[in-house]
Amino acid sequence: MGGLTAAQAPPAPSPRNPTVDLQLSNELPMATQAAVPFIEIEALRAKEFIPASKEALTSLIAEQGQAKLIRPMFNWSGRNSLFPLHWGLACCAIEFAAAFGARWDAERFGVVARSSPRQADLMIVNGTVTWKVAHKLITLYEQMAEPKWVIAMGNCATGGGPFRTAYSVVPGVDKLVPVDVYIAGCPPRPEALLDGILKLEQLIRERKE
Amino acid sequence: MQPDDLTRVLAPKLGENLLGVEAFEGMAGRVRFRREAALDLFRAVRDDLSFAHLSMVGGIDWVDHREVFYVAWSDSARQYVLLSTDVPATDAHVETASAVWPSANWHERETWELVDITFDHHPDLRHLLTPDGYAFHPLLRSFKIHEPEELEVKTRHV
Numbered sequence: 001m002g003g004l005t006a007a008q009a010p011p012a013p014s015p016r017n018p019t020v021d022l023q024l025s026n027e028l029p030m031a032t033q034a035a036v037p038f039i040e041i042e043a044l045r046a047k048e049f050i051p052a053s054k055e056a057l058t059s060l061i062a063e064q065g066q067a068k069l070i071r072p073m074f075n076w077s078g079r080n081s082l083f084p085l086h087w088g089l090a091c092c093a094i095e096f097a098a099a100f101g102a103r104w105d106a107e108r109f110g111v112v113a114r115s116s117p118r119q120a121d122l123m124i125v126n127g128t129v130t131w132k133v134a135h136k137l138i139t140l141y142e143q144m145a146e147p148k149w150v151i152a153m154g155n156c157a158t159g160g161g162p163f164r165t166a167y168s169v170v171p172g173v174d175k176l177v178p179v180d181v182y183i184a185g186c187p188p189r190p191e192a193l194l195d196g197i198l199k200l201e202q203l204i205r206e207r208k209e
Numbered sequence: 210m211q212p213d214d215l216t217r218v219l220a221p222k223l224g225e226n227l228l229g230v231e232a233f234e235g236m237a238g239r240v241r242f243r244r245e246a247a248l249d250l251f252r253a254v255r256d257d258l259s260f261a262h263l264s265m266v267g268g269i270d271w272v273d274h275r276e277v278f279y280v281a282w283s284d285s286a287r288q289y290v291l292l293s294t295d296v297p298a299t300d301a302h303v304e305t306a307s308a309v310w311p312s313a314n315w316h317e318r319e320t321w322e323l324v325d326i327t328f329d330h331h332p333d334l335r336h337l338l339t340p341d342g343y344a345f346h347p348l349l350r351s352f353k354i355h356e357p358e359e360l361e362v363k364t365r366h367v
């Protein structure tokens with residue numbers, strides 16, 4: 001179903017689309033004139049370069065404010081390099097894997113699955129969460145460095161899915177960790193997963209602190 | 210291997226604890242025994258009948274009693290055999306098979322937590338599929354489907 005709608009809909013702006021890049025440059029307000037006196041960088045020795053650039057950055061921040069300069073830069077780099085945790089819980093993990101294959105190629109959005117929670121900033125809960133695995137999931141979430149996000153992929157992670165009344169299934173992973181984006185479907189197609197990741201990028205773009 | 214072959218080997222070893230050997234489709238036979246003779250039976254089936262591999266252990270809740278069953282495989286006969294014993298629901302326990310077939314270990318843990326049958330002298334009787342301290346035995350017929358919220362409260366706070 002996702003494939004059909006994606007084919008019929010007009011082409012949506014992608015992160016590689018120039019319009020989005022233009023928005024990006026609005027979001028990064030640069031000083032109209034040099035914030036610091038012109039420094040002849042080439043004339044500086046390495047020892048002098050660090051204090052000089054620090055001074056330049058400090059005065060830029062003082063002029064533009066941290067919220068306007070550092071935060072957008074931070075959000076921009078964060079949302080273009082979302083590293084999900086590489087794990088699978090149930091059948092949705094097959095679609096998760098397909099999204100990283102050649103056909104859907106999630107890497108073009110900067111999404112690279114990492115095998116260690118220390119290197120990941122996105123947890124995609126791709127399958128049925130049982131009470132047995134619940135505290136391992138929480139441990140993995142806590143091992144991830146801030147800032148971090150969670151996508152609940154599929155009906156199981158969203159609300160228990162077909163196993164909602166089963167004796168061993170957590171009815172929705174939001175009972176355990178805070179969830180940012182929910183993706184419906186059993187399983188959601190890889191397009192839907194990519195759409196969820198783009199929705200999350202939108203959330204990160206609007207992040208204030 | 211036929212049920213008669215099983216009887217010939219097992220009857221002298223188990224005596225009256227052997228309740229019967231029946232034909233069972235797709236297997237060498239179904240051996241019904243009293244739980245008191247469990248260890249003797251396991252040893253005889255493994256050593257004298259060459260069923261070296263235990264492929265599963267399970268339990269059934271028949272409401273008035275419970276049944277424990279074992280399925281073992283023989284490489285030389287290329288056949289399975291079904292062993293089963295009845296235990297009363299109020300006193301559901303049987304000797305562990307894991308001393309004879311180590312592969313029984315996890316199967317018995319699963320049977321214990323799902324059907325509430327205790328295995329005596331089991332080396333490591335902990336929950337396998339449900340969280341530690343889980344309050345239910347979900348494959349018993351008396352188990353009611355819980356509202357997810359109720360299950361959560363009972364599962365989280367044990």
Ligand code: SF4
Nearest residue numbers: 091154155156186187
């Ligand atoms: S939502 Fe459907 S496909 Fe995904 S893990 Fe649950 S049952 Fe499997």
